[in-house]
Amino acid sequence: MSNSILAGLQPMHPGEFLRETVLPGLDESMTGIASALGLSRQSLYQIVNEKRPVTPRVALRLAKAFGNSAEFWLDMQARYDLAIEREEDAEGLARVRALAA
Incomplete structure (x- = not known):
């Protein structure tokens, strides 16, 4: 899948x-x-109902149980958290000025 297609998807x-x-x-x-x-x-239940984040401890357990990496789970959580924060703090982010070129 191309990045342009993925860009429109919410994490x-x-x-x-x-x-x-x-x-x-x-x-x-x-x-x-x-x-x-x-x-x-x-x-x-709190995790699957999106009421609780996947922590590093849980990510390690999920990785072992499902044969992937803890980084997979933590990256998914981080992308989700960033998207939510970007949306919730849009006004505050708009007021931040660049300090470096």
């Missing part, structure tokens, strides 16, 4: 990715998944 919260892409392919209950990750059921 995804890692919980949405888990909920929509990863977890439906598992033959496991949310309780079982939480247990396998070493998380409380409440913590997992």
Whole structure:
């Protein structure tokens, strides 16, 4: 996919990715998944419902469980956080002046 196509897409919260892409392919209950990750059921639900961010500790656990990297999960969280902050602080950012050329 080209960058111009991706530029119009809003970054995804890692919980949405888990909920929509990863977890439906598992033959496991949310309780079982939480247990396998070493998380409380409440913590997992908060992440998949986008009420809680993926922390470095959780990213390490997700990476081990799903065979990818902690950086994958943290990068997804950081991109999401930046997009939200950019939107919420648009007025404040507009007032910031450049200090370097």
